[in-house]
Amino acid sequence: MTEPLKQNIAKHISLSEKETEVFCNLFQQRLIKKKSFLLKEGEVCKFEGFVTKGLFRVYHIDKSGAEQILYFAIENWWITDIDSFTNGLPSQLFIEALEDSEVLLISKNDKEFAYTNLPEIEKLFRVMTQKTHVALQRRMIDNLSKTADQRYLDFIEKYPKLYQRLSNLQIAAYLGISHEFLSKIRKKIAGKK
Amino acid sequence: MTEPLKQNIAKHISLSEKETEVFCNLFQQRLIKKKSFLLKEGEVCKFEGFVTKGLFRVYHIDKSGAEQILYFAIENWWITDIDSFTNGLPSQLFIEALEDSEVLLISKNDKEFAYTNLPEIEKLFRVMTQKTHVALQRRMIDNLSKTADQRYLDFIEKYPKLYQRLSNLQIAAYLGISHEFLSKIRKKIAGKK
DNA sequence: TTCATTTATTGAACTTGTTCAATGTTTTTA
DNA sequence: TAAAAACATTGAACAAGTTCAATAAATGAA
Secondary structure, eight states: OOHHHHHHHHHHOOOOHHHHHHHHTTOEEEEEOTTOEEEOTTSBOOEEEEEEESEEEEEEEOTTSOEEEEEEEETTOEEOOHHHHHHOOBOSEEEEESSSEEEEEEEHHHHHHHHHHOHHHHHHHHHHHHHHHHHHHHHHHHHHHSOHHHHHHHHHHHOHHHHHHSOHHHHHHHHTSOHHHHHHHHHHHHHHO | OOHHHHHHHHHHOOOOHHHHHHHHTTOEEEEEOTTOEEEOTTSBOOEEEEEEESEEEEEEEOTTSOEEEEEEEETTOEEOOHHHHHHOOBOSEEEEESSSEEEEEEEHHHHHHHHHHOHHHHHHHHHHHHHHHHHHHHHHHHHHHSOHHHHHHHHHHHOHHHHHHSOHHHHHHHHTSOHHHHHHHHHHHHHHO
């Protein structure tokens, strides 16, 4: 059950088998049905999660009711609202399963326990946070500099597997455009081929 | 000279006086004249820096020659291209002083030394990376959901000191709009008062 | 299988933001 | 202190993206 998690850890740090075992035992599995929520706006995020099956979206709803997707998470990705989790503040985000999903969750206390007793874990999360930060930094630049057409083409190229599992509604909310406009972009691109 | 750095460290972790001394001694001061560069596109970023005086901008130039500002850094902020620094890749960014500035730099080797010999430092950078990630995440949502007018007003409210030190050209490049359009926004807002 | 719900497409009118070019203002520097 | 350089403003024409409403297509649940 925790096999994919073990592989994910091994990718980032070298942890003894015993320590790996101790760390992985801090996680609890949870099954989330399609359209159910792992976190809702206003709740404090009490977990950090590792997806072993399915697909989630992490999103925000603004004043006018529009949804902005911060990121998706499929198998072997981590999910949390790091803002709410680390600062203990009510979340501004929703985390929703877009497919029947399975996720391994660790609580804040158990994560603190790991930081204290397994010093390498501190490194694991530093490296992971760095990676997600780099990815977000690249996305920020792309959003500032590229047209919606180009961002759509980039998305397909960068996440071909994920793309196939998402509706255009979800992709539009990630790209930051209306789904009607995405539809027009798709038509334009199809015409060019 | 390293006093502000010491205070910044103390904000995040508790490090003994001796360890603080060891860590701070790994930094070297560098003076950067206005309009000079700490990093240019194509170079590998070999440092992480702590600004003790002045103002920097970290930006990207896209294919069409437009500049996108990822962030500014004034006194007590850290600067680096974390992507290039951690992955050893050529940077896609420029880091330029917008005022005569002073910065304390630590090399990659010395940072590794600190990680190995001062375990709390691992925590320092994990926490700092988390914080910058949270800030970027909020900015991403704002960019996806808010109009340029609102982002401009938010910027002034959030960074009143910084705002006074920046030209409208720089602010526009941060907000992701043309400086002409920013000028029109300013006119509209001024008319409302 | 059928009916209801969700998702996708399209067009027209509209809003937001860009581009270019001209002009005025401020700041630097010799 | 004068000239040059950088910065800011404005208008007009244009491009990118939204909104709303109607319709079609796909999916899901009973």
